[in-house]
Amino acid sequence: MTSGRPSVARLSSWPTPLEPAPRLAAHLGLEPEDLWIKRDDLTGLAGGGNKVRKLEHTAGAALAAGADTLITTGAAQSNHARCTAAAAARLGLRSLLVLAGSPPAEPVGNLVLDLLLGAELHWAGPADDIELEKRATGLAEEVRAGGGRPYLVPFGGSGPIGARGYLDCAGELTEQAPDLAHLVVAVGSGGTMAGLVAGLGADRVLGVDSGAVADPVERVLGMLAELGTGAGNATGGQLRLRRDQVGPGYGVLTDAARRAMTDVARTEGLALDPVYTAKAFAGLRAAITDGEIQPGQRTVFLHTGGLPGLFGHVSSREWRWSL
Secondary structure: OOOOOOOOOOOOOOOOOOEHHHHHHHHOOOOOOOOOEEHHEEEEOOOOOOOOHHHHHHHHHHHOOOEEEEEEEOOOOOOOHHHHHHHHHHHOOOOEEEEEEOOOOOOOOHHHHHHHOOOOEEEEEOOHHHHHHHHHHHHHHHHHHHHOOOOOOOOHHHHOOOHHHHHHHHHHHHHOOOOEEEEEEEEEEOHHHHHHHHOOOOOOOEEEOOOOOOOHHHHHHHHHHHHHHHHOOOOOOOOOOOOOOOOOOOOOOOHHHHHHHHHHHHHHHHOOOOOHHHHHHHHHHHHOOOOOOOOEEEEEEEOOOOHHHHHHOOOOOOOOOOO
16 A cells, blocks of 8 residues: 555556557558557456456455445446456455346356356346446445445446556556557546546547447546546547547447457457457557557557457357458
């Protein structure tokens, strides 16, 4: 624990690797040494991903508050919900997950891990992030009435506490890639981008909206203001946020995302997930096409994980890749 900061629950090993992707760079029209991948998919903890950094801080705050139960929300294939269940198991806490939709006939993807980790699943039917939060708040009241000590972890783990995890990541990148020009990252609930902008500045971070929330700009700006860094003075016009890769909606695989998954897999042997990282990489390609990212500039793609969800999101119809 760092003096003057909230408690941190150590859930992984740091720093994560920064790996070159020369074949992929050349495929995209960049110089072979231009493109690097920050491997936050390697954070461990039951499938890993970017949520682990956030949970080190939110779970640390929960422990400091004397909580015995973590409650959070998400889509049925939420990577954050799965990581919250894993963090709870590691720390000896109970986990309750409020998920949008209805229980499937058989669990797949992240749901298999949720159950394996001992999470209690509460299905909310068709609900957006605001309705899910209401349901989670009501559930917390029930737990409290029963003598428990619940702690509500925000949607996606995103808030001024969780975003500190990506201040940590920004520090790693400052050492690993001091000549960084562009950092490309998927934007869901906004905490990952907020922490990175706080640590690296708005000019170097390019977020790609996945469609998870209706107001990503407002969410990122709100967290920046609460983080209390110089970047908290950023405005919506200063944030680099592409919103051209959402397609028909959140969680819907687009042709550009499918192409991104194929290209990354067949040049670098890495798997992207269809909801976040595939759309983020499609945004990176679009930024190269329109000249926002140019050859000769050090560009880092933040791989935020999500592999378990790959096996729960994509239908057999969508998996008909050319062989």
